[in-house]
Amino acid sequence: MIPARKSGTEPFGWLALPFTTGWRHRELIRVIVQREFAQRFRGSALGWIWAVIGPLVMLSAYTVVFTGPFKISSSAQAGVGHYALFIFAALIPFNLFNELFARAPNLMRENAWFLKKTIFPSDTLGWIALCRALIYAGISFVILLAFELALTGTIPPTVLLLPIVLVPYCLMLLGIVWFFAALGSLTQDVAHIVTSIMPLMIFGSPVFYSVSDVPEPARSFAYLNPLACYIEMTRDLALRGTLPDLAIYAAGWAVSLVFFWGGHAMFMRYRSILVDVV
């Protein structure tokens, strides 16, 4: 574990660094994620089934509501099949972001007992939080596909391409987690700011609408929110059965890598003082 303290001496070591720390500590990440799950469902009769029930209830409710009382016919639905699917496909990446963003400012403080007492590579906390959130997203996604099959009768084959969107999205999320984890340990205010702006995020992101619904002068700005790109790309692949726009995909990658490296660099820069502060 000691070589971890000396970071890459090769000229582009910093590019690989955030990946290699995650890989080197994969065993640790796995054990801790397993522990968190075991702990979460311990002492409940249904155990992990609760993780399935949550999203199942939510999607069922959407389906009932948008089939009956609020039948919506908007351009957004073109090729989507059902408005409930349309929302739910957006909620999966949105909630992934939401959970990580909400948790990030307190990440170091929650694990302070661990960071202060053992030789713990603190940047793996980001990977751990991501893996945990990804598992819930995965469960929701399976439910989405099941409903899609039930409601429309088919699942577009482009679903198989989803990993190519997921990878850059996860890198972006990790960068955000590292950035806010570092900032949040320095002051508690960050956690409050995050909780205050979070409810706004859902309206600023195309969850209940589609970017194509946004009137033209504003539409180009809608993509300034990187979440919007990823939400629309998820819908393309999982519901519409179309390939994402290549320019948007490339821009998404670029933004993600900037977040990823920037967030990690920021975290590592302040890492040494963070342990003393929390």
Place this chain on the structure above:
Amino acid sequence: MSSDLMIRAAGVGKSYQFYTHYADRFKQMVFGRFKKYYRDYWVLRDISFEARRGESIGIIGRNGAGKSTLLQIICGITTPTYGEVEVNGRIAPVLSLGTGFDTELTGRENAIIGGVVLGLKRADIIKRFGSIAEFAAIGQFIDQPMKLYSTGMFMRLAFAICAHVDAELMIIDESLSVGDTAFQDKCRDFLRNFRRTGSILLVSHSAAELSNLCDRVIWIDRGRIREMGAPGDVIPKYQNAVHEEHDDASRFLIEA
């Protein structure tokens, strides 16, 4: 990098920053290069020593002298404000009570996590678990949440884990004294054996323990090395000094 050296500390200093106002922390981050917005508390200053592979070192000093901070720096848990530390080998830290245990989890689960944190594979730890449980000797408690443990049980498990991770350097922070005599004997036997291949860094207030287990003793006084040498020389000097000094608060002054 000489592989013969286990620990090399060169001019290590550590200060904690105290801020009077909350906002000063931000001012420091932004304008730090122009002005200082905090007061320093120097926990350690100019600590330099080396330990060869297989050499065991004891650290002695009064409360607040900086012993635990030094161990934390050597473990890499916290970084020095100035100076350099180099450790060549796998560390197993038995740091003061509650060695990074999650008290909601059972001893078994904590042992697995603890072992992986220290660099073992999960499968290896599971393989060695029988031996860990036998060393800890806490019976059925191994499968109970650790919030039900006594202080002694905590320490037993912590030591048992650290004894099974193929460490080359064991760092022990005053925790031996928590165990009962039977367990202390067991630990001492283990450490005596361990010394043949690895190094020990031991913080203790017990003269007997230090002279039994260490080749050299470092006496830290108010963050500086006051004496370093054979246990037989340093420990009596320290004990004399403690008898003469008053036990007042002057040693915990935060400088302006």
